[in-house]
Amino acid sequence: MPVPGPGYSITVRVEAPPSTSAAGDLTSAIGRAGGVITAFDVVESHADRIVVDITCNALSADHAEDLTGMLGDLPGVRVRKVSDRTFLVHLGGKIEVNSRVALANRDDLSRAYTPGVARVCTAIAENPDDARRLTVKRNAVAVVTDGSAVLGLGNIGPEAALPVMEGKAALFKKFSGVNAWPVCLDTQDTEEIIRAVELIAPVYGGINLEDIAAPRCFEIEARLREKLDIPVFHDDQHGTAIVVLGALRNALRVVEKDLTGCRVVVCGVGAAGSAIIRLLQHHKPADVIAVDIDGIVHSERGDTDENLRNIAATTNEDGRTGTLSDAVRDADVFIGVSAPNLLTAEDVASMNSDAIVFALANPDPEIDPLTAQQHATIVATGRSDYPNQINNVLAFPGVFRGLLDAHAHEITDNMMIAAANAIADVVDGERLNASFIVPSVFDSAVAPAVADSVKKAALAAKPAESTATGGTSMPWSMAEDLDF
Numbered sequence: 001m002p003v004p005g006p007g008y009s010i011t012v013r014v015e016a017p018p019s020t021s022a023a024g025d026l027t028s029a030i031g032r033a034g035g036v037i038t039a040f041d042v043v044e045s046h047a048d049r050i051v052v053d054i055t056c057n058a059l060s061a062d063h064a065e066d067l068t069g070m071l072g073d074l075p076g077v078r079v080r081k082v083s084d085r086t087f088l089v090h091l092g093g094k095i096e097v098n099s100r101v102a103l104a105n106r107d108d109l110s111r112a113y114t115p116g117v118a119r120v121c122t123a124i125a126e127n128p129d130d131a132r133r134l135t136v137k138r139n140a141v142a143v144v145t146d147g148s149a150v151l152g153l154g155n156i157g158p159e160a161a162l163p164v165m166e167g168k169a170a171l172f173k174k175f176s177g178v179n180a181w182p183v184c185l186d187t188q189d190t191e192e193i194i195r196a197v198e199l200i201a202p203v204y205g206g207i208n209l210e211d212i213a214a215p216r217c218f219e220i221e222a223r224l225r226e227k228l229d230i231p232v233f234h235d236d237q238h239g240t241a242i243v244v245l246g247a248l249r250n251a252l253r254v255v256e257k258d259l260t261g262c263r264v265v266v267c268g269v270g271a272a273g274s275a276i277i278r279l280l281q282h283h284k285p286a287d288v289i290a291v292d293i294d295g296i297v298h299s300e301r302g303d304t305d306e307n308l309r310n311i312a313a314t315t316n317e318d319g320r321t322g323t324l325s326d327a328v329r330d331a332d333v334f335i336g337v338s339a340p341n342l343l344t345a346e347d348v349a350s351m352n353s354d355a356i357v358f359a360l361a362n363p364d365p366e367i368d369p370l371t372a373q374q375h376a377t378i379v380a381t382g383r384s385d386y387p388n389q390i391n392n393v394l395a396f397p398g399v400f401r402g403l404l405d406a407h408a409h410e411i412t413d414n415m416m417i418a419a420a421n422a423i424a425d426v427v428d429g430e431r432l433n434a435s436f437i438v439p440s441v442f443d444s445a446v447a448p449a450v451a452d453s454v455k456k457a458a459l460a461a462k463p464a465e466s467t468a469t470g471g472t473s474m475p476w477s478m479a480e481d482l483d484f
Contacts, residue, residue, distance in 0.1 A: 003036075003059075003385055004034065004035055004036040004056070004057035004058050004059050004063070005057055005059075005384075005385055006038075006057055006085075006086075007086060008057060008058040008059060008060055008061065008063065008064055008086070009038070009055065009056070009057050009058070009084075009085040009086065010055070010056060010058060010064045010067070010068070010082055010083065010084055010085060011039075011053050011054070011055045011082070011083045011085060012053070012054045012055075012056075012067070012068055012071055012079060012081075012082050012083075013043070013051065013052070013053050013079070013080040013081045013082075013083075014026065014051070014052055014054065014071055014072075014077055014078065014079050014080060015049050015050070015051055015077065015078045015080060016049065016050055016052060016074070016076060016077045017048075017049065017050075017076040017077075018045070018046070018047070018048065018049060018050050022050060022052075023040065023052075025074055025077075026040075026052065026054060026071060026074070026077070027040065027054075029070045029071055029073075029074055030054065030056050030067055030070065030071070032070065033063075033066055033067050033070045034059065034063065034067075035056040035057065035058055035063070035067045036056055036057040037054060037055070037056045038055050038056060038057060039053070039054070039055035040052065040053075040054055040055075041053045041055075051080070054071070055085070064082075064084070068082050090163055090166075093166055094163075094166045094167060094169075094170050095166050095169050095170055095173075095181075095182075120134050131202070132205065132407055135203075136179060136203070137202075137203060137204060137205050138205055138404065138407075139177070139178060139179050139205065139404055140178075140179045140180070140181070140203065140204045140205055140206075141172060141178055141179070141180040141181075141204055141205065141206045141207070141208050141400050141404075142180070142181060142183045142197070142200060142201075142203070142204045142206075142207050142208065143165045143168045143169055143172075143180050143181065143182050143183060143208045143210055144183045144185065144193075144197055144207055144208065144209050144210065144212075145158070145161050145164075145165055145182075145183070145184055145185070145209070145210045145211045145212060146158065146161075146184075146185050146187060146188045146193055146211075146212055147159075147160060147161035147184060147188075147211065148188050148211070148212055148213040148216075149211050149212060149213035149214070149217075149236070149271075150164055150211045151164065151211070151362070152361075152362060152363065155188075155213065157186075158184035158185060158186050159184070161184050161211060162182055162184050164210070164211065165182030165183075165184060165210060166182055168180065168182070168208070168210060168235075168396075169181055169182055171393050171396075171397060172396070172397055172400065174397075175393065175397035175398070175446075175447045176397035176398055176400065176401035176447045176451060177401065178397060178400050178401055178404065180208070180400075183197075183200065188213075188216075190216050190219055190220055193212070193216075193220055194220055194223050194224060194227070197220075197224055197228075198224075198227055198228065201228050201230060204230060205230055205231075205403075205404045205407075206230050206231045206232075206233065206400050206403055206404060207224065207228065207230060207231070207232045207233070208233050208234075208235055208396065208400070209221055209224075209232065209233065209234040209235065209236075210234075210235055210236065211236065212234070212236075212271075214270040214271045214274075214307070215305055215306070215307050217234055217236070217237070217271050218271075218274070218307055221234045221237070225410065229409045230408075230409060231400075231403045231408050231409070231410055231411040232410075232411070233396070233399065233400070233403075233411055234271065234275075235392055235395075235396050236271040236272055237271045237272060237274065237275035238275050238395075238411075238416055239392035239395045239396045239399070240272040240275065240276065240337065240360075240390070240392055241272065241275035241276045241278070241279045241416065241420075242279070242394075242395040242399070242416050242419045242420045242423070243390050243391065243392060243394050243395050243420070243423060243438065244276050244279075244335060244358060244360075244390060245276070245279050245280065245283075245416075245417065245420035246394070246419075246420040246421065246422075246423035246424040246438065247358070247380055247388065247390055247423075247424070247437050247438045248280075248333065248335075248356070248358070249420065249421070249424040250424050250427055250432055250437040250438065251333075251356045251378045251380070251437045252356070253432060254377070254378060254432060254433065254434050254437065255354035255356065255377050255378065256354075257332060257354065259280075259283045259284070259285050260283070260284050260285065260286060261286055261332075262285050262286055262332035262333055263285070263286050263287045263288075263289065263330065263331045263332055263333070263352075264280060264285050264287070264288045264289070264331065264332065264333040264334075264335065265288075265289045265290075265291060265324075265327045265328050265331045265333065265334050265335065266280075266288060266289070266290050266291070266335045266337070267291045267292075267324060267327075267334065267335070267336040267337070267338045267342060267343070267366060268291075268292065268336060268337040268338030268339070268361075269290045269291070269292050269297060269307070269308060269311055270337070272337040272360075273290065273335075273337045273338070274307055274311065276335060276337065277290060277311060277314075277315065278413070279413065279416060279417065279420070281314065282413060282417060287315070287316065287317050287318065288314075288315040288316070289315060289316050289320060289327045289331070290308075290311050290312075290315050290316070291323075291324050291327045292308070292338075295321070295322055295323050295324070295326075296316065296320050296321055296322055296323070296324075296326065296327050297311055297312050297315065297316065298312055298316050298319055298320065298321055299312045299313065299316075299319070300319075300321075324342055324343065324347065325344070325346075325347050325350070328343070328347050328348070328350060328351055329347075329350045329351070330350070330351065330352055331351050331352065331355070332351065332352045332354075332355065332356065333355070333356045333357075333358070334348070334351065334355070334356070334357045334358065334359070334366075335358045335360070336357075336358060336359045336360055336361055336365065336366035336367075337360050337361065338361055338366060339361055339366070340361055340364035340365065340366065341364065341366065341367070341368075342366045342367070343357075343359065343366045343367040343372070344367070345367075345371050345372075345374060345375060347367075348367065348371075348372050348374075348375040348376050349375045351375070351376070354377040354378075355375065355376040355377060355378075356376065356377065356378045357372045357376040357378070357379045357380070358379075358380045358381075358390060359372060359379070359380070359381055360380070360381060360382040360390050361382070362382040362383065363382075363383065365381045365382070365383070369381055369383075369386045377434055378434045378437060380437065380438070387435040387436065388435065388436070388437050388438060389438070389441070390438065391441050393441045394423050394438065394439065394441055394446055394450075395419055395420075395423065395450065397447045397450075398419065398422070398446060398447040398448065398449065398450025398451040398454065399411070399415075399416075399419050399450060399451075399454050401447060401448075401450075401451035401454075401455075402415075402419075402450065402451040402452065402453065402454025402455035402456075402457075402458060403415075403454060403455075403458060405451065405455045406454070406455045406458035406459050406462075408458040408462075411458075412457075412461060414457050414461065415454050415457040415458055415461070418453040418454055418456070418457040419450045419453060419454050421453065422446075422449040422450045422452070422453035422454075423438065423439065423446060423449075423450060424438075425449065426439040426443060426445050426446050426449055427439055
């Protein structure tokens with residue numbers, strides 16, 4: 001069951017009588033209402049009253065109001081102010097631009113801007129490849145969305161999507177030093193999105209597509225990959241698939257199974273599910289069965305789009321039909337990227353022994369993790385309040401760090417598999433167990449390991465003549481000095 005968490009954290013400033021029982025009365029009221037106190041600070045003390053800041057976690061916005069009401073109902077207590085700590089984090093935005101060079105005097109200005117900058121502009125005009133070394137392009141990613149499929153909120157538009165894209169940019173910087181910037185487009189027309197990204201691409205070393213609804217996201221990604229000479233990565237697809245593959249590799253080690261002997265059920269075949277299936281098939285599982293809202297995907301269904309037809313042609317070797325319950329019977333692995341409460345305890349009990357359940361719908365998974373644990377050996381979710389969190393932040397910062405360092409022009413399945421293996425390998429044999437199949441998102445070893453693996457895979461894929469790093473228009477060789 002969900003527990004109060006920091007996503008709904010409030011600080012309530014209250015006045016209370018200066019009695020010996022005041023603190024106990026306040027904390028007891030929060031406890032009775034189901035809140036979790038994380039801080040209790042006396043900010044003022046007077047002869048007739050004390051002023052206290054109580055910080056607590058709630059289950060929801062409505063629950064936060066209930067907690068505040070419980071405090072206000074206590075005799076002699078007055079609620080002065082309630083601060084939502086999540087909204088406070090977002091005041092003024094979460095990212096900013098800082099200069100990497102000093103601008104303290106005229107000499108600095110002459111080199112960073114006019115007249116000196118003209119020499120650099122001329123060098124890039126003569127050899128456009130120099131932009132990767134002499135501008136922010138060498139370490140910059142655009143986080144592009146149309147706001148059509150944001151988190152579990154759906155089609156909320158570009159302005160409402162901006163806080164998510166800001167957060168993504170902050171994570172890029174925190175975990176891999178990559179400068180990322182939100183690009184929220186006020187259109188959901190496929191052609192306009194493709195053209196807009198084409199037009200801004202010269203500024204960036206990579207494009208991270210985010211929260212664009214399926215099936216349009218497939219066409220947008222595919223066509224941009226054809227048109228651009230920089231990597232295009234749809235994180236909802238490929239970031240999820242990378243982390244799932246890395247986690248599954250370790251989960252199979254725990255239960256001592258080989259993927260080639262496993263039947264895998266993937267529930268949800270939108271962006272994430274489709275990409276997961278594609279990466280899994282490189283490792284030749286015994287079978288993959290895809291399930292969507294209309295049941296098992298198979299070649300005889302007449303209601304499928306192009307994406308589902310492609311999946312039907314490469315999965316479900318036995319031609320199974322029916323519901324999710326029919327799909328998971330005798331399966332070894334369940335991977336859910338769909339919707340809450342679709343899987344039952346009876347469904348998990350019908351799976352093979354040592355079952356693996358990845359219930360990744362957020363914030364509410366396909367099955368309550370505690371329920372799944374009654375029958376499955378390994379359970380993972382997308383939540384931070386349960387073990388084995390499958391979180392894309394384990395992938396995308398290191399992936400782009402590696403791509404940028406390799407001056408890559410594309411991203412391939414081999415590079416993504418290299419990233420998945422790197423994530424898995426961070427969890428060594430001594431730490432690996434049923435409750436720890438993926439590293440923490442704050443493990444400082446993850447992003448460098450992923451970056452190194454992706455860079456090696458990217459360099460190995462390049463033709464020999466394209467691996468040189470020096471430019472042709474620079475007055476002397478500065479390539480090594482300018483590497484990130």
